[in-house]
Amino acid sequence: MKQRTSTLLAVAALTAAFAAHAQQPAKKTAPPAKAAAPAKSAITEEFEKFREVLEEDNPAELFEAKGEDIWKNRKGPDGGSMAQCDLGLGAGVVKGAYVQMPRWFADAGQVMDAERRVVHCMMKYLGYKEADIRKQPFSNVNKTPDHVSVITYVAAQSRNMKIAAPQKHPKEKEAYNVGKEIFAFRGGPYDFSCATCHGADGMRIRTQDLPNLRKPDQAIRAYQGWPGYRMTGGFMLTQQWRMNDCFRQQRFPEPSYLSDSVTALLAYMTVTANGQVYKGPGIKR
Amino acid sequence: MKKTIVFAAAALACTAALADEVRNYRAEAVAMLKRDFKAKGIAGTDRLHEDSVQAICNRSGDNPPKDVAARLEQDQLEAIKYPADGKLMGDWKEGEKIAQSGRGMTWSDKAGIPGGGNCYNCHQIAPSETSFGTIGTSLYQFGKTRGNGPDIQKYVYGKIWNAKAFNLCSAMPRFGHVGALTEKQIKDLVALLLDPQSPVNSK
Numbered sequence A: 001m002k003q004r005t006s007t008l009l010a011v012a013a014l015t016a017a018f019a020a021h022a023q024q025p026a027k028k029t030a031p032p033a034k035a036a037a038p039a040k041s042a043i044t045e046e047f048e049k050f051r052e053v054l055e056e057d058n059p060a061e062l063f064e065a066k067g068e069d070i071w072k073n074r075k076g077p078d079g080g081s082m083a084q085c086d087l088g089l090g091a092g093v094v095k096g097a098y099v100q101m102p103r104w105f106a107d108a109g110q111v112m113d114a115e116r117r118v119v120h121c122m123m124k125y126l127g128y129k130e131a132d133i134r135k136q137p138f139s140n141v142n143k144t145p146d147h148v149s150v151i152t153y154v155a156a157q158s159r160n161m162k163i164a165a166p167q168k169h170p171k172e173k174e175a176y177n178v179g180k181e182i183f184a185f186r187g188g189p190y191d192f193s194c195a196t197c198h199g200a201d202g203m204r205i206r207t208q209d210l211p212n213l214r215k216p217d218q219a220i221r222a223y224q225g226w227p228g229y230r231m232t233g234g235f236m237l238t239q240q241w242r243m244n245d246c247f248r249q250q251r252f253p254e255p256s257y258l259s260d261s262v263t264a265l266l267a268y269m270t271v272t273a274n275g276q277v278y279k280g281p282g283i284k285r
Numbered sequence B: 001m002k003k004t005i006v007f008a009a010a011a012l013a014c015t016a017a018l019a020d021e022v023r024n025y026r027a028e029a030v031a032m033l034k035r036d037f038k039a040k041g042i043a044g045t046d047r048l049h050e051d052s053v054q055a056i057c058n059r060s061g062d063n064p065p066k067d068v069a070a071r072l073e074q075d076q077l078e079a080i081k082y083p084a085d086g087k088l089m090g091d092w093k094e095g096e097k098i099a100q101s102g103r104g105m106t107w108s109d110k111a112g113i114p115g116g117g118n119c120y121n122c123h124q125i126a127p128s129e130t131s132f133g134t135i136g137t138s139l140y141q142f143g144k145t146r147g148n149g150p151d152i153q154k155y156v157y158g159k160i161w162n163a164k165a166f167n168l169c170s171a172m173p174r175f176g177h178v179g180a181l182t183e184k185q186i187k188d189l190v191a192l193l194l195d196p197q198s199p200v201n202s203k
Helices: A002-023 A042-056 A060-073 A114-126 A130-135 A146-156 A170-184 A194-198 A216-222 A239-249 A260-272 B002-022 B025-036 B052-059 B066-078 B092-100 B142-146 B150-161 B183-194
Strands: A103-105 A110-112 A203-205 A208-210 A225-230 A235-237 A281-284
Touching: A060 A146, A060 A225, A060 A281, A103 A170, A110 A114, A110 A170, A110 A260, A114 A130, A114 A146, A114 A239, A146 A225, A146 A235, A146 A281, A170 A194, A170 A260, A170 B025, A216 A260, A225 A239, A239 A260, A260 B025, B052 B066, B092 B183, B142 B150, B142 B183, B150 B183
Parallel strands: A225 A281
Antiparallel strands: A103 A110, A203 A208, A225 A235
16 A cells, blocks of 8 residues: 555656646757758657556556446446346446457447447446436546446456457447448548558657557557557547547537447447457556 | 239339438538537537538538639638738748647637647648648748749638639638638738748758
8 A cells, every 4th residue: 555655646746847838839859951850859758768667557447446446336326237237248247348349239229339338338237327427428627437446447358358349230330340440431521531550550749659550559559558548638538538639629520428320430440459468548648 | 903002112212212212311410410519618500601612522422613712712712811011921930830729719728818729730741840730831942942922822822711712622721711821821921831941841
């Protein structure tokens, strides 16, 4: 416990330092003679160094523990529990389930990604209300909602396992194909699609390397590290949050939480990353 | 009798395969987006309706037939509004600020506030800024090699106003065309690229 506390204190100090650093305008270096393309920025390098340190003892574990407690001990108003929840591998089976979604769920009549399925179960068995979940679907500094902790727990139970999103059911294939089209759809005032930034190799925004999400070896980068512990705030963010923020930056209107569109997009990107190893909940700035 | 059944089965299999092939996932995707996305802040659902350029680029994988592209580029070119005073070069220092700003047009941006040009997100421009993207070409020394005569001024102004007038499915937004940047802002950006005093053109 003592070790845990000191680690957390160290994390808090690092986080604060990083937040302070992030708020400073980037230091201007002397103009390079030929303005050659720079390598990673100093901030990025610094961040990546202590991401490695942090991932060995990720604060995400606190949310994982909270999620585990809800999964194992929480009872619904009718006595239901998450032991009844089928994540695709049988009622109550959590191990390996995260990396095998999105998948078709006959009881819901839908293809669901992990987050959608977890929320579905929490409403069905534990009595969580859809309106409450929609009121705050994503975490902020004040609160990481229960479903986010449960998703973190479920994700951690697929640590170091190969991504294997199924493509057997016609609806799973449909989700992949529709998601592929959503990825390519240009719209909005800037004419952006996902592919504008993530459709070719070796591109950057500012100093941020952009993965080409159409390729298997790079598609893993949209999956790895989610759900992620946001250091500059101390809360967990999920893949659904990431998709939401992508659409914001794409200058689109907002996707409804847990909508078919986001599931389809996740199906496309996850299937593309099939076979790659998922390392579990990660760290984000 | 047996033969008939075999034929019927084969025909059915063919139909099923065909139905799968001709399915229009693009149309399904567009319908799904329109169902799932909601207006938020300044980002209305009208943003999901493709205009003529988006419609053609989306249906051709950003590679439309040449004659179609040429006609649509001409339409876009004719819609460019050049300044009434005929002056296309503003203040490069203001241009640098606009180039730095990545704000504008998201649902978390307020209406009415002048947005940024997002230029450094994708382009190398002034040598002092080493944090630049690579989706667009490098614009470093742009005016140094091209001068700043009336033709190049007109081209740069037009390109920023509407990049699609020159390359129909370009990744670059149509800043003037959609009202993301004002006439004055575009003039300042033209100066950033072409003014001999701009650091873009320094030795």
